[in-house]
Amino acid sequence: MEVRTFGVIGAGQMGNGIAQVAAMSGLVVVMNDIQEEFVQRGFNTIKKNLARSVDKGKMSQEEMDAVLGRIRTSVNLTDMVVADFVVEAATENEQIKFKIFQDLDNICPPHAVLATNTSSIPIGRIAGKTKRPEKVIGMHFMNPVPVMKLVEIIRGIATSDETFQLTWQLSEKMGKTPVLAQDYPGFIANRILMPMINEAVYCLYHGVGTREDIDTVMKLGMNHPMGPLALADLIGLDTCLAIMETLYQGFCDSKYRPCPLLRKYVEAGWLGRKTGRGFYEYS
Incomplete structure (x- = not known):
């Protein structure tokens, strides 16, 4: 066709x-x-x-x-x-x-x-x-x-x-x-990417580092073009949460549990770039 x-x-x-x-x-x-x-x-x-x-x-x-x-x-x-x-x-x-x-x-x-x-x-x-x-x-x-x-x-x-x-x-x-x-929740890209982003949010939640420190470590230490928290803001925190929920429900594995801070930001309407505020502020 x-x-x-x-x-x-x-x-x-x-x-x-x-x-x-x-x-x-x-x-x-x-x-x-x-x-x-x-x-x-x-x-x-x-x-x-x-x-x-x-x-x-x-x-x-x-x-x-x-x-x-x-x-x-x-x-x-x-x-x-x-x-x-x-x-x-x-x-x-x-x-x-x-x-x-x-x-x-x-x-x-x-x-x-x-x-x-x-x-x-x-x-x-x-x-x-x-x-x-x-x-x-x-x-x-x-x-x-x-x-x-x-x-x-x-x-x-x-x-x-x-x-x-x-x-x-x-x-x-x-x-x-x-x-x-293959047809599993998150496929390849998001099954790897989203738990990494979620873990970065946990690092912020637990006070392991500031948002800037966490992103700088991943950019300079792992050679990522963008830090995970800035990337989450670009994707949309509501989308990140929805994907984590799908992974968590699909595998019933606690390693995919969405960070409470991610949920709190979404509930507050802090969705990232598209709303002007997420982990960072955007004018």
């Missing part, structure tokens, strides 16, 4: 990044969100990213205009009726994702593949909400999507070989390096 029209559900940080790389690879993109304000904000982010590339001489103005011309914005999920392949990039909440997949299953043509950018929720659980589990797959992009090369491809227990091969090829078409991960 050839993918011509690519749907993206969610125009936030991940969604607009996925829409951008899809459009840059030559695909016609339908980027959907629940409010016009959200899709316009996402579209403007893409425009700014591309304009930066033009300023740096990495693409021409004509190429930028062509990419933007391939992106159509949408606030109605029924617009996905034209999509050959859809990636859901909504908030990391099981019930929200289940509802989206149930609706997409009824809206999208029978040949369409339904992928999820979930960070941790098992693919089989999501696929079970549809009548096409063989066409449901995980396609987990890294943040920021236009910069990061990795895409985790996660097969559910019912995912067909055809769906897997198509998703792999599509990742390569977008200039990404795909890696196969």
Whole structure:
């Protein structure tokens, strides 16, 4: 099957990044969100990213205009009726994702593949909400999507070989390096990354070091480009907590227990960069 029209559900940080790389690879993109304000904000982010590339001489103005011309914005999920392949990039909440997949299953043509950018929720659980589990797959992009090369491809227990091969090829078409991960909570990336971030929060919680000291140790001692607490702020503390909850519930292992300080920050609305305050303050 050839993918011509690519749907993206969610125009936030991940969604607009996925829409951008899809459009840059030559695909016609339908980027959907629940409010016009959200899709316009996402579209403007893409425009700014591309304009930066033009300023740096990495693409021409004509190429930028062509990419933007391939992106159509949408606030109605029924617009996905034209999509050959859809990636859901909504908030990391099981019930929200289940509802989206149930609706997409009824809206999208029978040949369409339904992928999820979930960070941790098992693919089989999501696929079970549809009548096409063989066409449901995980396609987990890294943040920021236009910069990061990795895409985790996660097969559910019912995912067909055809769906897997198509998703792999599509990742390569977008200039990404795909890696196969098995369908366990957190997959590969977040099963390793999130417990590290959670342990950094425990270090802060227990007073082992200040936020700056903890991040400096990981940057200078482990050569990480960003400290774990600053990275948590970039990801979103609510997303970090949701992933830790999925790991904790999925494995019933105390090593995945979310730090109480992480939960306290989320309950206070301190979610990181997107709210102006997390472990650090942002103007």
